[in-house]
Amino acid sequence: AGACEVVLVERQPRFTVLPLSNRWLAGSAGTRRLHHDYASAAAAFGYRFLAAEALAIDRPARRVDTSAGALAYDWLVVAGGISEDAAALFDGDTAATRHYSEHFASAYSAGADLVSLKRRLDGFASGEFLLTLPLAPYRCPPAPYERAVIIAHAIRSRRLKAHLTVVDPNPPWLAYQRIFAERYRQEVSYLPNTRLRQLDPYRQVATLDIDEVRFAAAILMPPQGAATICRTAGLTAPDSAWAATDARHFGALADERVFVVGDSVGTVSPLFGHYPKTGQLASRMGQIAASEILARVAGTRSEAVLPDSTCYAWVDLEPAERVRIDTSYRRRGDGELVQTIRQQREHQPGAEDDAWLDAHLRFLLGPAAAG
Incomplete structure (x- = not known):
């Protein structure tokens, strides 16, 4: 200090x-x-x-x-x-917002919601699973897609009579679009550039730009x-x-x-x-x-x-595949910040992400935090 x-x-x-x-x-x-x-x-x-x-x-x-x-x-x-502005999903309806928080929360922050989400995922057995993303920017851009892969993998490996719909109002993330199309064609419908227009949390119906989705379980991400x-x-x-x-x-x-x-x-x-x-x-x-x-x-x-960022995002679990995303910055002649993003696909990756994480934990929390 x-x-x-x-x-x-x-x-x-x-x-x-x-x-x-x-x-x-x-x-x-x-x-x-x-x-x-x-x-x-x-x-x-x-x-x-x-x-x-x-x-x-x-x-x-x-x-x-x-x-x-x-x-x-x-x-x-x-x-x-x-x-998260959950009320925006329901035009300010406080009862609907409370119902959402109890059953469909995004669990995008530290705390009890994360434990609740694990119970929801472990308990999912059949039907339609709906995952919605907010408009960018939002926290940890790859994380919702990683969750989609986790759900899709569970549907396949546990042989569930289930299906996942991913509603994404943003342009497609190509690495995940490829994985969904090539490896999870039967398990996942990925809908980029698609907005959630209306949501009934009681009937469990989501109205999209051109369709409705009835869901049995959901991760619904409000505007951030x-x-x-x-x-x-x-x-x-x-x-x-x-x-x-x-x-x-x-x-x-x-x-x-x-x-x-x-x-x-x-x-x-x-x-x-x-x-x-x-x-x-x-x-x-x-x-x-x-x-x-x-x-x-x-x-x-x-x-x-200037800051920089490295992010490891899992693209699939079996066979293991991830993407390393390195983001760096410089100032050009007029002083404006310029961003450079490099993505590298890694098949059957090693433990580089663990080493990266341990180094940051030691820096933030002390030597006892890593490992």
Whole structure:
């Protein structure tokens, strides 16, 4: 921590490794690797961990109100992740939204929903399974497709009298479109560029652009946006669900004492829009924001650094196949950010993804976290 006293406020009692969550759902990763203790990380790195929920930010007073009391700050880093607007699926109908949360939630954040989703997947025995995606940008772009592969593989390997429909309002992801067409033609209908128009959670009917789907089980992904606390604190951009920050240090445009990092960050370039909302990019953003804060405290200038991201996405389970996605950035002559994406297919891959993950866990949580 050095010149600053650092306090981490987190409502979850333990850190959940979301990049492992789909492998855990598929039964190929153990619970021990999925969860890690925040208190141990705080002890390893010398910061204070407060197990509490951040309720509100009073920017004029430089205060965060939490479920454990108020905290004053000189500098604030908001890493709230995403919020999901489930009510948008049901025109604000609170009863329908509650029914959705109990039966069809996306389980796209750490917490009890992930355990509930595993029970739902393990208990699925027959009928139509519906998986819907939100419009991009959304957290961890490959994750819904990985889940689709898990469901399709379960249908085939368990010989279920079942079928999966994937409704995707975005252009097709070609690697997964190929897998669905070549390996899961009987099990999966993949509908890219298709919007969910209406949803009846009681009759379990989804109305699409040109068709209706009756489903027995579902993962329904609502529109995503910045963490709720970003919106209530006035940190989101006008006419946007995402936070407005400068693209270099992730300082909030509304407040020079506040930084927003991770999935909540909005548009950073007119050329490609958002950074991909991945765990590695969130970590890189945190490092960049921390360096800028320390430089301001010391009265110096921080080094100009751009984030990068590596993502391993499973394309099929048997035979094993995955895609490594490397994303890098540079500034062109006029100062605008340019994005370069490289994808590499890996057949019968080794353990490079585990080594990558362990390195990041050691960096974030200390040496005891990996392995």
